[in-house]
Amino acid sequence: MVVGEVAESLDLLVIGGGPGGYAAALHGARLGRTVTLIEKEHLGGVCLNVGCIPSKALLEVADAAALPGRVADWGVAATTSIDMAQVQNHLQQVVSDLTGGVMQLLSQAGVQVVSGTARFSRPNRVAVEHGDSLSHFEFADVIVATGSRPIDLPDLPVDGQRVVGSAELLFSSELPENLVLVGGGYIGVELATAFAKLGSHVTIVEAEKQLLTGFDKRVARLVARGLEKLGVTLLLNHRAQKLESEGLLVAGPEGSVALPADKICVVVGRRPNSDTVGLREAGVLINSQGLVAVDAQRRAADHIFVIGDLTEGPALAHKATAEAEVAAEVACGGAEVFDPTVIPMIVFSDPQVLSVGVDPSQAKKQGLESFRFPFAASGRARTMGDTEGYVSVVADGAGTVVGVHAVGSHVAELAGEAVLAIEMAATVEDLARTIHAHPTLGESFMEAALGLAGRPVHVSRVSKNEKS
Amino acid sequence: MFQFLLPDIGEGLEEAEIVEWLVKVGDVVVRDQPLVEVLTDKASSELPSPVAGRVAVLGGVEGQRILVGQLLIEIDDGVTVKQDFEERETSAQAPAGIPAATPPSTLGSPPPFAAAAPSSSVSPGTRPKAAPATRKFARDLGVDLTQVPGSGPGGRILLEDVQSFSTGKQGGAARSLDPGLGVMPAGRHPLRGVRGAIARNMAQSWSEIPHIHSLDEIDASVLLGFCQESKASGMPLTPLGLTVAALARALRRFPMVNGHINSGEDTQEVVIPEHVNIGVAVATETGLVVPVIKNADHLNVAEICQAIADLAQRGRSGSLLVADLSGGTFTVTNYGSLGGRWALPIIPPGQSAIWGMGRIADRPLVVDGQVVARPALPIVMGADHRLVDGDLLEAFRHEVLGYLADPQKLLAGDIF
Numbered sequence: 001m002v003v004g005e006v007a008e009s010l011d012l013l014v015i016g017g018g019p020g021g022y023a024a025a026l027h028g029a030r031l032g033r034t035v036t037l038i039e040k041e042h043l044g045g046v047c048l049n050v051g052c053i054p055s056k057a058l059l060e061v062a063d064a065a066a067l068p069g070r071v072a073d074w075g076v077a078a079t080t081s082i083d084m085a086q087v088q089n090h091l092q093q094v095v096s097d098l099t100g101g102v103m104q105l106l107s108q109a110g111v112q113v114v115s116g117t118a119r120f121s122r123p124n125r126v127a128v129e130h131g132d133s134l135s136h137f138e139f140a141d142v143i144v145a146t147g148s149r150p151i152d153l154p155d156l157p158v159d160g161q162r163v164v165g166s167a168e169l170l171f172s173s174e175l176p177e178n179l180v181l182v183g184g185g186y187i188g189v190e191l192a193t194a195f196a197k198l199g200s201h202v203t204i205v206e207a208e209k210q211l212l213t214g215f216d217k218r219v220a221r222l223v224a225r226g227l228e229k230l231g232v233t234l235l236l237n238h239r240a241q242k243l244e245s246e247g248l249l250v251a252g253p254e255g256s257v258a259l260p261a262d263k264i265c266v267v268v269g270r271r272p273n274s275d276t277v278g279l280r281e282a283g284v285l286i287n288s289q290g291l292v293a294v295d296a297q298r299r300a301a302d303h304i305f306v307i308g309d310l311t312e313g314p315a316l317a318h319k320a321t322a323e324a325e326v327a328a329e330v331a332c333g334g335a336e337v338f339d340p341t342v343i344p345m346i347v348f349s350d351p352q353v354l355s356v357g358v359d360p361s362q363a364k365k366q367g368l369e370s371f372r373f374p375f376a377a378s379g380r381a382r383t384m385g386d387t388e389g390y391v392s393v394v395a396d397g398a399g400t401v402v403g404v405h406a407v408g409s410h411v412a413e414l415a416g417e418a419v420l421a422i423e424m425a426a427t428v429e430d431l432a433r434t435i436h437a438h439p440t441l442g443e444s445f446m447e448a449a450l451g452l453a454g455r456p457v458h459v460s461r462v463s464k465n466e467k468s
Numbered sequence: 469m470f471q472f473l474l475p476d477i478g479e480g481l482e483e484a485e486i487v488e489w490l491v492k493v494g495d496v497v498v499r500d501q502p503l504v505e506v507l508t509d510k511a512s513s514e515l516p517s518p519v520a521g522r523v524a525v526l527g528g529v530e531g532q533r534i535l536v537g538q539l540l541i542e543i544d545d546g547v548t549v550k551q552d553f554e555e556r557e558t559s560a561q562a563p564a565g566i567p568a569a570t571p572p573s574t575l576g577s578p579p580p581f582a583a584a585a586p587s588s589s590v591s592p593g594t595r596p597k598a599a600p601a602t603r604k605f606a607r608d609l610g611v612d613l614t615q616v617p618g619s620g621p622g623g624r625i626l627l628e629d630v631q632s633f634s635t636g637k638q639g640g641a642a643r644s645l646d647p648g649l650g651v652m653p654a655g656r657h658p659l660r661g662v663r664g665a666i667a668r669n670m671a672q673s674w675s676e677i678p679h680i681h682s683l684d685e686i687d688a689s690v691l692l693g694f695c696q697e698s699k700a701s702g703m704p705l706t707p708l709g710l711t712v713a714a715l716a717r718a719l720r721r722f723p724m725v726n727g728h729i730n731s732g733e734d735t736q737e738v739v740i741p742e743h744v745n746i747g748v749a750v751a752t753e754t755g756l757v758v759p760v761i762k763n764a765d766h767l768n769v770a771e772i773c774q775a776i777a778d779l780a781q782r783g784r785s786g787s788l789l790v791a792d793l794s795g796g797t798f799t800v801t802n803y804g805s806l807g808g809r810w811a812l813p814i815i816p817p818g819q820s821a822i823w824g825m826g827r828i829a830d831r832p833l834v835v836d837g838q839v840v841a842r843p844a845l846p847i848v849m850g851a852d853h854r855l856v857d858g859d860l861l862e863a864f865r866h867e868v869l870g871y872l873a874d875p876q877k878l879l880a881g882d883i884f
Contacts, residue, residue, distance in 0.1 A: 285498065293498070339603055341595055398622035400597055425597035427622040 005136050007125055010036045012331060013139035014111075015118045015126070015277060018045020020308035020320030021145035022102050027328035028143070029109035036137070037106065038128055040117040044099040045147055047317040050167035055190055057094045058170060059348050061087050062197035070385065082198060084173050091171065120278035123301065141303045141331040144292075145320060146277045148270035148309035155242045156182065158266060163243065166191060169265045176200050176263035180248050182240040183267040184211040186347040189223060191265060193350050196230040203233040203259055205240050205250050212347065216359040222389060222407045223349045230350065240264075272310045279306070296337040298327040305331055319343050344419045346412040351389045354411045356418045358403035363394040368402065370394040371451035373444045375408045377458045380439040384409060391444035395452055399427040410441055417445055428452045470519045470543045472503075474527075474536050484508045485533045485661060491541075495523045503541055507661045513789060521545030531660075598625040609634045610781045634777060635695070635706050666756060672817050676731065678853040681812050682861055686869055687835070688828050688845040694875040705875075707828065707845065708802050709773030712746050713878045714871035715823055716764035716772070719744045719798055722864050726797045728820040729854050738855060747796035747816070748776055750783040757783050758816065760796040769878050804828065809846050820852035821861075823868070845872070 014025045017039030028035040042049045061082075068078040106113055116130030118137075125138045150165045152158060158165050164172070166187050169179075179195050181188040184206030196202045204211070204227070210220040211227075211234070224234055238252040247258040272290040280286055284300035285293035292306040300306040305327035308320030322340065329336040347353035360370045372392040375381035381389075389408025396402050404418035421431060431449035436442050450456050474484060484506040491503050502514035503523075525542035528534050596613035597620075598606070605627055606613045616633045618625035659667055691707055698705040719726040727740040744765040747758035759779035764772060782788045801813045804827035813824045826846030833842040849865045856864075871878055 335607065337607065339600075339607075396622075398597075400622040400624065424599040425620070425622065425624040427624070429621065 007136035007138040010034070010137050010139040011141075012036070012328075013038070013126070013137060013142040014145065015142065016045065016145035016147055016308070017043040017102075017113070018145060018147050018308065018320065019047050019317035020147070020324045021045065021143070022106060023321045023324035024143040024145060024305075024307065024328045025106060025111045026109050027325050028332065029111050031328060031332040031334075033141075033332060035109075035111045036114060036139075037111050038114045038116055038118045038126075040115075042099060043102045043106070043113065044095075045317075046167075048098050048102070049095055050170060052317055053098060054091045054095055054170050055166070055187075055194070056348060057091050058087070058194045059190065061090065062194040065199070066197040074385065082175065084175050088171060088173050118277060120282035123282045124303065126278075139303075141305070143305045143307060143324070143327045143331060144277060144279065144300075144310065145306075145308045145324065146273040146310060147320075148272050148315050150266065151269045151271050153182065153240065153266055153268060156240055156248075156264070156266060162262065163264045163266065166265060166267050169195075169263065172263070178260045178262050179203070180205060180240075180259050180261040180264045181267060182248075182264060183269065184208070184213075184234070184236070185267065185269065186212060186345075186349075186353075187267040188265075189227070189347060189349045191267065192227055192232050193230065193348070196227070196232050197350075201231070201233075203235060203261075205235045205238050205248075205259075207237070207239050209237050211236070212353070215345075215347075215353065215355055216361055216405055218360070219353050219355065219405060219407050222351060223347070223353060226350050226388070235259075240266075270309065270315055272315075274306075274310050279310075296339065297330040298323050298338055299330065303331075314343055314345060316343065316345070340423070342419060342422050344415045346415055348412060351386070351408045352410060352412045354404065354406040354415050354418060356404045356415065357401075357422050358394045359405050360392050360394060360403070363403060368394055368396055369452060370403070371448045371456075373448040373451060373456075373459060375441070375444065377447070378439075378441065378444055380441050380443065381408065383439065391448050393428070393431070393445065393448040393452055395428045399429060399452075401426050401428060401431060401449075404445070406444070408441070414442055414445070417442060421445075469524065470521065470545045471539055472515075472518060472541045472543060474506075474534055474538050474540045475515070483533050483535045486528045486530050487661065488530055489526060490514070491523050493523050493526060497521065497523060497543065508790060514787075515540070517543065519543055519545040531658075596625055597623055598630075602627050602630060606630045610778050612781055612785050615781075615784050631704075635704055669817050670814055673814050676817070677815050677820075679812070679815065679850055680853045680856075680858065680861065681848055681850045682865055683810065683846070683848045684865065684869070685826075685831070685833075685844050685846045686872060687833055688843045688872075691845065691872055691875055692828065692843055703770045705769055705773050706776070708748070708800070708825065709776055710769060710875050710878060711823070711825060711868070711872065712748065712761065712764060712776065712800055713767075713769045713772050714868045714875075715746060715798065715800065716744050716767070717871065717878070718864055718867040719746075720765045721867060722860065724860060725821045725851070725856060725864050727855065728797075728818055729852065741797045743795075743797065745795045745797045747793075747799040748779065749799060749801040750780050757788060757793060758796060758799060759783055759788055759792045760794065762795065769875075799823070800825070804846070811848065813848065813850055815850055815852055820855045821864075822850045824848040824850070 011034035012028045014021050014035060014037045017037055021037060022043060025035045025037045047053060065080050065082055068080060071078060114128060116128040118126040118128045121127045125136060128135050128137060156163055160168055169191060175198055177200060179200040180203045181192050182205050184204045188204055189211055192202045192204050210217060211224050212220045227234060235250060235252060238250045241249040241251055244258055247260045248264055249256055249258050274286050274290045274292050279292060282301065282304055284304060284306065287293065291312050292300050292310045294300045294306050294311050298305045298307050307323035307327050309315040313319055323338050326336040326338045342357045345355040358368065363370045370392050372390045374390045376387040381387045386409040389406065389411065391406040393401060394403030401421045406414060428449045431445055432453045434446065436446040447456065447458055451459065487505040487507045489504050491497055497503065497517045497520065499518065499520045500516045503517050505514050521543040523541065524544045527539040527541055534540065597618055598613055602625055603613065609630065611630050611634050613625060616625050616629050619629050620626045691710060695705050695707060723740050726744055727738055730737045730739050743763050745760050745762050746764040747760045749756055749758045761772060761775045767775065779792060796819065798819055799816050799822045801822065802825045803811050804825045807827055809826040811824055813822045815822045824847065828843050828845045830841045831844040832839050833844055835842065849861060851861050
């Protein structure tokens with residue numbers, strides 16, 4: 001500590017400007033606090049700048065590029081060509097529109113945004129480094145939302161050229177000819193989908209025996225089939241070893257092979273940025289995974305709140321945003337707790353995935369009933385030209401909906417109804433007796449509920465208890 | 469190495485029974501993590517760990533009684549636990565976004581670890597079925613949703629269920645019975661814990677105190693109307709809360725009813741306490757407990773209602789402290805919440821009077837010479853006849869009923 005350093009006194013400090021941090025700052029300002037937000041890089045965090053948002057924009061581009069194949073049978077002949085430089089401009093525009101919006105919201109709320117990297121020097125003080133300058137701030141309360149960063153593989157260090165992370169891959173101006181994605185989680189799957197549609201030869205190397213570990217097996221199987229249709233090579237049960245002259249060496253049950261790769265993208269997971277901000281020095285408890293111990297109110301120590309990827313639970317933007325409101329309310333004297341029944345998971349693969357609550361295989365073990373309504377029986381899916389997938393609803397013995405799992409085109413957009421039904425403790429009858437607009441994919445919820453209620457309409461065979 | 473000796477957990481208590489260890493030797497504990505459930509004559513409580521560390525020695529087995537000052541548990545808090553951030557296995561292909569839910573293995577310093585951090589793998593089937601707004605409402609009222617019977621489809625807990633649970637009305641029906649009520653396996657069971665304490669106290673009261681009782685039934689329409697109106701004002705009051713407020717004021721006026729006879733081998737004295745501390749009997753899973761509203765005569769009716777709701781909730785969740793249960797000078801038992809109409813309650817040791825409330829229900833009352841159906845509240849006043857004569861008993865009862873007939877008087881700025 002510098003002798004004689006002078007610390008500026010702050011009211012509510014927020015560290016990190018991602019979906020958790022900026023939301024916490026806005027809530028704090030709404031509650032009458034004087035809020036300062038410190039961001040080391042870009043407002044909007046990983047999600048807006050190099051994660052959820054640009055990857056979804058790229059997937060839209062990829063879908064557009066893949067249009068001719070989709071519509072050939074419809075009497076539409078089209079050809080497409082891709083200008084990656086223009087694609088990059090487009091992605092940048094989407095990102096800058098959104099981050100500009102965040103900046104504007106913060107400024108309208110009177111939040112002071114400070115650029116720099118914060119680190120705790122005492123439990124009530126941070127030092128902020130910006131270029132060569134170092135300033136010190138004391139705060140009454142702090143909400144820490146510094147997010148996470150990609151996990152590195154020691155034998156495959158990211159060099160930013162040939163071996164890259166997801167951010168560099170999204171914003172590379174050249175389309176790789178042979179792309180290897182190391183990691184078959186949702187990030188790897190989404191990137192594989194996009195680049196396969198754009199025209200790269202894509203390989204996924206995944207150590208587990210299925211893609212999307214943690215998701216229902218049936219879901220993972222359909223996603224794998226979708227990728228294979230796009231020409232993606234799946235090397236499950238394989239581990240990336242190291243980069244050699246002939247390519248990336250991967251080891252599997254039948255020995256090692258070298259994969260040709262002009263781009264290798266490492267997407268094996270993310271680790272919490274709890275170490276980079278000196279949280280341990282602030283006196284909070286951090287476990288071996290780097291997750292910070294918080295109570296239900298997201299309090300890690302007196303006047304220190306921690307949210308988002310730093311706390312236990314899925315590292316997803318919508319979780320961080322929900323925690324932000326709780327932390328801000330509590331920091332301002334409120335009595336909130338973080339108390340969701342479920343946190344939805346979606347994957348923008350092709351077909352897409354929606355996973356909320358108890359999945360059908362867990363249901364089977366617990367003796368719960370589920371019903372799967374196939375999109376092949378959905379009028380809307382037919383008109384859209386994609387009948388792959390299903391909506392599966394799981395209910396408990398009292399008929400209360402406890403899980404919704406779907407695979408298919410656009411099912412990510414159906415997450416809202418699924419989460420709402422579970423949060424509201426809706427019953428199968430509630431879903432079955434709610435008139436859903438025709439023809440929409442959302443009808444499939446109602447159809448699955450009708451099936452669970454024993455009176456399916458558009459499927460003749462009763463396939464209760466994933467009895468199909 | 470930290471030696472945690474059984475602390476003095478309440479006035480005059482010298483020993484406690486180890487009911488259940490919540491940790492075992494070798495467990496890593498964080499500060500404030502509950503270590504053990506102990507039971508004294510007055511309450512069961514969970515003792516939190518004063519330090520973080522690894523459990524080295526347990527000071528006794530379950531069922532054993534240990535004395536204040538004896539070793540309860542030894543915790544190794546001095547070792548340097550590996551700060552293994554860099555050593556952690558990066559489990560190369562771990563999926564993003566689904567961190568495994570492992571307990572903390574690295575201890576820095578104090579704060580509590582997440583009580584119940586939900587994750588995407590939260591099983592919706594194991595939680596109370598209630599919408600987010602209902603859950604928030606329950607939190608605001610201090611209502612434990614696991615205790616609230618849901619009247620919605622599939623057992624869904626509705627806002628109204630929380631409201632009526634909170635005000636103790638239960639939609640007019642008697643509270644749903646605990647399936648474990650009255651169940652005990654055949655055989656001989658040592659009389660200890662809460663049951664042992666109840667047995668000792670009841671025997672002492674029944675053998676020492678000559679009881680007299682006075683019973684009455686009053687027209688509760690004004691009282692209920694008053695409670696109904698209070699809901700609209702956002703400060704819901706209950707008949708029980710108003711009764712406690714009325715009793716507090718009457719006890720202030722008649723200190724002898726608030727006193728008791730201390731009859732020892734070489735002492736014979738009347739004790740008149742300085743404070744009015746009213747205990748409210750609450751049925752819990754392990755037996756009857758009587759949390760105490762301290763200085764009830766200094767609280768306004770809203771504060772009393774809040775205190776009752778808070779203590780009752782903590783009674784049911786088993787989180788009452790010894791201090792919550794001691795120091796009572798008078799007791800109220802609302803056996804009406806269990807459906808009863810008339811009862812002759814026993815006065816607790818160290819007190820000289822008790823007030824019982826039966827269930828409010830429409831019954832024929834005579835109003836202006838006509839028999840009409842009115843909500844009737846049966847009440848009973850029991851007293852120690854050594855200290856309280858019939859005239860005092862009736863005067864006290866009359867004073868309380870006067871407040872209940874015109875609850876507005878309780879709101880006037882007549883807090884002492």
